[in-house]
Amino acid sequence: MKFSPKKIKELGNFLKNSYVPNNIPGFSVLVNQDSKEIYYSESGLIDVNRKRKINRDSIFRIYSMTKPITxxxxxxxxxxxxxxxxxDVEKFIPEWENLSVYQSGSFENLITExxxxxxxxxxxxxxxxGLTYDFEETSFVQKIYLKEEIKIARSKEKLSAxxxxxxLADIPLAFSPxxxxxxxxxxDILGFIIERITGKSLxxxxxxxxxxxxxxxxxxxQIPENKISRLANCYIYDQTNDRYIVEDDFEKSSYIEKPSCYSGGGGLLSTIDDYMKFCELLQNKGTLNDVNIIGSRTASFMMSNHLEKDIDLYDIAKGKWGTNIGxxxxxSLGGSIVIDPIKNMSLRSKDEFxxxxxxSTLFWVDPREKxxxxxxxxxLGNPLSQNLREDLRTLVYQALI
Incomplete structure (x- = not known):
C-alpha cells in the first residue's frame, strides 16, 4: 500500500490542532516508506519563553530510544x-554472583531468597x-532504588558504572529472572557490559x-558547545496545576556536562533525521546506504518476538505494560513487537518494532509496509502521552490507500 498525499497531510494538522500548545509546546514528525521521505511536519516551539521555534535540526533528549542502539x-x-x-550476567559482572530476590519486609528488615x-x-x-527503575511502582525494591539513588540516566548522584x-549487588531483585x-x-547494565567487553566507553x-x-x-x-543553541528545552507536566514547566533549560542543561557514566538505557540526544537513519538501518535489516552494521539474520533475530508461545506483555508485565496497551x-531483544493488531485494537502492522x-518521543519500524x-x-510526565502515540499511529495508517 502507498500513502495518499492528501490524507497524510491530516497527520500534522491533527497533531497541531489537538495537542499544541495545550499538551506539548511543539513537535516534529517524519515518515518514510521504502527508504524515501514521504512526509515531514513540524509545529510549535522548543522554548516557550524565548519563542524558539522547532526546526528540522532541533536536538532532542531521546531518553529510552537510546535502548535499541544499545x-x-x-x-x-x-x-x-x-x-x-x-x-550468565555474572560472567561479565562477577560482583553479581550472589544476587538475592526480595520477598518481604522494609528497609530495616529485608527478607530475601x-x-x-x-x-x-x-x-x-x-x-x-528482576531489576527495576526508581519510578516503576511495581515493587518495594523501587523504594530501595529511590533511597539508594539508583538513577543512571543523567543522575545528580555522580557515580561511575x-x-x-x-x-546494585547489595539490592535485591524484584523477582527471579x-x-x-x-x-x-x-x-543501562548492558551498556556497562559493552564497556567491559570492549575496553571502550559507550x-x-x-x-x-x-x-x-x-x-x-x-x-x-554530551552536546558540543557549538550545537547548544539547537537543543530543545525539556518540559515536565505539572498535573496539580494542569500546566507544563521547564525541567531542563537548554542554556543550563545537564547535557552540557560530561556524564559520570554513560546511560545505554536513556542517555542520548539526537535529531529527527539522525534517528531516522537508525530506523532505516533496522528497516533494511542491518545495512544502510551500503554500510553494514550487523548481518540481516542477526537483525531479524533481534527484532523478533522472544516471548513464550501464546503470551503477550499483558500476561506477564508489571506496571503499565500489564494493562490494555500490552x-x-x-x-524482542530491544523493543516491543506487535504480534496481534486486532487484540491490540489498533491499525498497527504485525511485526512492528x-x-x-x-x-513523549516515539519511533516505529513497520517491515510489512516498509x-x-x-x-x-x-x-516528561505527559498525561496524554499514550493518547498522542495512538493518534499518531492512526493518522499515519489512515493515509494508506
Missing amino acids: SISIMMLLEQGLININD PPKRKMKVKDLLMHRS DQYIKK GEHFNYSIST EDYFKEKIFDPLGMKDTFF KGVGF SWGGAA ISVVFMTQM
Whole structure:
C-alpha cells in the first residue's frame, strides 16, 4: 500500500490542532516508506519563553530510544563471539554472583531468597532481569532504588558504572529472572557490559561503530558547545496545576556536562533525521546506504518476538505494560513487537518494532509496509502521552490507500 498525499497531510494538522500548545509546546514528525521521505511536519516551539521555534535540526533528549542502539551493539558483539544472549550476567559482572530476590519486609528488615535461576544477558535485553527503575511502582525494591539513588540516566548522584554495579549487588531483585517483564535499568547494565567487553566507553563505541558509519552527526551523550543553541528545552507536566514547566533549560542543561557514566538505557540526544537513519538501518535489516552494521539474520533475530508461545506483555508485565496497551504486544531483544493488531485494537502492522522515550518521543519500524516513523517532542510526565502515540499511529495508517 502507498500513502495518499492528501490524507497524510491530516497527520500534522491533527497533531497541531489537538495537542499544541495545550499538551506539548511543539513537535516534529517524519515518515518514510521504502527508504524515501514521504512526509515531514513540524509545529510549535522548543522554548516557550524565548519563542524558539522547532526546526528540522532541533536536538532532542531521546531518553529510552537510546535502548535499541544499545541492543544492536550487543548484537554486534554477539556476531564477534564476544557475548551470547544465554550467558550468565555474572560472567561479565562477577560482583553479581550472589544476587538475592526480595520477598518481604522494609528497609530495616529485608527478607530475601536466592533467585530461582541465574540472570541471563537475554533477561537484560528483555527487561525480565528482576531489576527495576526508581519510578516503576511495581515493587518495594523501587523504594530501595529511590533511597539508594539508583538513577543512571543523567543522575545528580555522580557515580561511575562500577560504583552502580557495586551498589546494585547489595539490592535485591524484584523477582527471579525470567518470571515477569518489568521496565528497568537493564539496558543501562548492558551498556556497562559493552564497556567491559570492549575496553571502550559507550560513547566511543557508539560513535565508532554506529554513529560515524551511518552519518549520525547530531547524536551524542554530551552536546558540543557549538550545537547548544539547537537543543530543545525539556518540559515536565505539572498535573496539580494542569500546566507544563521547564525541567531542563537548554542554556543550563545537564547535557552540557560530561556524564559520570554513560546511560545505554536513556542517555542520548539526537535529531529527527539522525534517528531516522537508525530506523532505516533496522528497516533494511542491518545495512544502510551500503554500510553494514550487523548481518540481516542477526537483525531479524533481534527484532523478533522472544516471548513464550501464546503470551503477550499483558500476561506477564508489571506496571503499565500489564494493562490494555500490552495486549497483542510481544517483546524482542530491544523493543516491543506487535504480534496481534486486532487484540491490540489498533491499525498497527504485525511485526512492528517500536519504542518510545520518557519525553513523549516515539519511533516505529513497520517491515510489512516498509514504513519508518520518528516523532519528536520534549514533555516528561505527559498525561496524554499514550493518547498522542495512538493518534499518531492512526493518522499515519489512515493515509494508506
